[in-house]
Amino acid sequence: MSDTLKNHVEKNSSDSQKRGFPPITDFMTLFIHPLTHNPIKLQLVMSYMSHESERIRQYLRNIQVKTVELEQLEHKSDHFQRLNPNGKVPVLIHNDLTLWESNAIGQYLANYFSSELWPYGADQQASLLRWLLWETGCWDSVVGNMLLNEFYFPFWGFPGDDRRKDRNRRKFKELATVLNRQLQRNRCINGDDFSLADLSIGASVMHLDSIDLDVTPYPAFQAWRSLLSQQPWWQDVQKNIQNFQRNGAMELSI
Template identity: 35%
Template sequence: MSKDFTLYYNPITVNSIKVMLLCNALKIVPEYKNIELQKGEHKSASFLQLNPDGRVPVLIDGGFVLNESAAILQYLAHKYQSTLWPNELEHQAQVLKWLFWQGNEWNKVVGAYAHHQVVLPHWRNSQPESFSAQHLAKFKQVMSTFNRALNGKEYLVGNHLTIADISIGSYLIFADEANMPLDKYQHVRRWLENLQVTPWWQETQAQLLKTLIVKL
């Protein structure tokens, strides 16, 4: 395990999970350093020197420090010359489009669903929170859009897996625990099942289960 390759993360946060999934897909073994958010370690002076925003994940590769999960995904996929970051300019643009869409639409709705159903109950040792009718309507809208985009496609971009699939898929790694209503979205379920059977997805889930106690 190289001291020059370190990932500061927290396994309950989806942005950390994205990078964990990619590391396992690329068979990268960084030195993982768990930042205990509940203890305020992300606000410590030493961590704020790495990321003034005080957020995980943060990647250290030699003397290079990088935060923001999307940037880390692109950096690692490109560095290791993986097709997860495609060579074709048009496909690169499509990957970026999905990453931007994720930040603007998917994260606000699907990310919030998992956060309130799994993350907060885990941190607070409490019951999952209910959602407003407005939030559920937005969930249906965003999921319907994504379902249409996957119609007739195995992956989001081209005919192979990219960091767009990994990044967006990471929000669904706790779909079962969150009781996420996916029954009506057959293309999303098919796409997700393709991810769930991969060794790197299963390895990441095993890592998470070692760290977390998810209350069903």
């Protein structure tokens, strides 16, 4: 590296840190599959943050996004399982950190870039964390399984497990009732503003119409879905997914 270029990098890195942004020498690699809901969470997080700030948008464009071919069982390969022993996407690599679990990655990105998606204050953070844990422990185990058997597998040409369909749909009614009650009190899940909870739970909502699921008994939930669909960051990710479904190619726009 020439002295001129070295001085330029050091100056920009210092200026970036003064503004509260990470140094430009930081690089991230994100392993996802564009269609599935856990990686969609991070597409939504990145899209949301790119609309927050043009400077954040420029940083996010430097993230190397790689598609893991789930239908070819690439996630079960020895190489990938060295990144995530669970054999699942997404995975984030940032310098010496290798991070898996979608909600942990979403929190890391939002916190790292000082996004409003991760609130200030222990009370708000604890409240938000509650919903992220609920999404992982309750919502995803039902809705994620519904999508796996009724949408993802058929999309890849594999049969789903019909035995689980009725059970998951019964459990969905219980979870949708909990969520509907929360959204009767708040415009968004953790208050009046969007947070990681909305993006985390909303990621699977993006595919609900594809499995013909009746949500009319939950009007507050329906209003929240409509609110999400009106956001430009949501629409950008939806276009990415539709392009992938049509072309089978990754076209992540930030």
